Amino acid sequence: MRAFDIYLNQEDHTKKLVQTGYNEIASVYDTYWTEYMSYLSEDMLKRLKPPKGGNCLDLTCGTGFVTQKLSEITSGNVTGVDASEQMIAVAQKKYDDTCRFLHDDAYHFLKNQPSNSYNCITCGWGLGYLPPRILHEISRTLCHHGKIGIIDNIVLSNWEFVLFFLVALSEEPSALISYIKPKFYISTGTLVQRMRMNGFKIIDSWKGEKIFRFDRKETAMEQLIKSGVAAGIIQMIDENHTDKIIKRTGELLQRYHSLKGYIPVTHRYIGAVGEKK
Numbered sequence: 098m099r100a101f102d103i104y105l106n107q108e109d110h111t112k113k114l115v116q117t118g119y120n121e122i123a124s125v126y127d128t129y130w131t132e133y134m135s136y137l138s139e140d141m142l143k144r145l146k147p148p149k150g151g152n153c154l155d156l157t158c159g160t161g162f163v164t165q166k167l168s169e170i171t172s173g174n175v176t177g178v179d180a181s182e183q184m185i186a187v188a189q190k191k192y193d194d195t196c197r198f199l200h201d202d203a204y205h206f207l208k209n210q211p212s213n214s215y216n217c218i219t220c221g222w223g224l225g226y227l228p229p230r231i232l233h234e235i236s237r238t239l240c241h242h243g244k245i246g247i248i249d250n251i252v253l254s255n256w257e258f259v260l261f262f263l264v265a266l267s268e269e270p271s272a273l274i275s276y277i278k279p280k281f282y283i284s285t286g287t288l289v290q291r292m293r294m295n296g297f298k299i300i301d302s303w304k305g306e307k308i309f310r311f312d313r314k315e316t317a318m319e320q321l322i323k324s325g326v327a328a329g330i331i332q333m334i335d336e337n338h339t340d341k342i343i344k345r346t347g348e349l350l351q352r353y354h355s356l357k358g359y360i361p362v363t364h365r366y367i368g369a370v371g372e373k374k
């Protein structure tokens with residue numbers, strides 16, 4: 098009832114809560130995410146084969162891994178855009194000599210760009226935070242035959258964590274103070290269909306999962322939080338209850354997986370690369 102009440106009577110603060118979430122973990126994001134997941138972003142870039150030179154844009158660039166790789170591959174003018182000041186600050190510190198980084202909302206930034214102005218646009222692990230109409234703006238701002246590369250978590254990527262977080266929250270309903278409405282895709286098929294609707298020819302599409310195994314619930318929860326999986330989700334609860342709810346979520350996860358002898362944390366993802374027709 099409380100969740101329903103908040104949903105009906107509060108504004109949508111998704112952008113702000115996600116931004117706060119990533120600001121809080123920016124200094125450890127590379128250790129907990131980039132270190133283990135960046136090979137999947139590199140795989141996306143290999144399938145994409147970005148054109149040499151020209152203008153490239155990396156939306157939701159975070160700490161800049163994909164942005165820098167784009168710069169290495171294309172030797173073009175590469176810009177990274179991200180809504181988190183802290184994530185952008187890390188990217189700037191690492192790659193300021195090769196790429197340009199801007200702190201902005203990706204949709205707002207793209208909406209103000211001229212049509213047919215980019216040769217390649219990527220979005221690594223952030224499309225689900227953006228409105229679906231971003232694909233229309235990507236299509237508009239790409240040149241004829243311009244390329245698009247996407248890799249992202251699916252909506253049910255870490256469903257076990259989300260489910261047990263909600264169970265823990267239901268035991269402490271007063272902790273809920275806000276809600277988020279992410280727009281992650283449900284499958285490769287839905288992403289591909291959206292891309293086609295926005296004028297893209299699909300070059301390749303795929304899906305996969307990456308499983309981490311943890312002996313202890315504390316380290317499983319640490320991975321989920323510091324890698325950004327819980328960004329925006331943790332911010333839905335009152336700070337005074339955060340530790341208790343995280344602890345309880347860990348207990349429930351461990352109990353659910355008790356027969357396995359370890360706690361799996363599974364990232365389920367999709368990718369697609371295409372060309373503007």
Ligand SMILES: C[S@@+](CC[C@H](N)C(=O)[O-])C[C@H]1O[C@@H](n2cnc3c(N)ncnc32)[C@H](O)[C@@H]1O
Pocket residue numbers: 112115116119131138156157158159160161162163178179180181184201202203204220221222223226227325
């Ligand atoms: C999982 S991280 C991905 C970072 C990077 N692309 C990578 O491959 O590691 C998601 C990023 O999306 C950014 N983000 C979320 N909402 C955004 C928005 N509305 N506009 C721009 N960036 C956004 C976050 O700040 C965060 O840096």
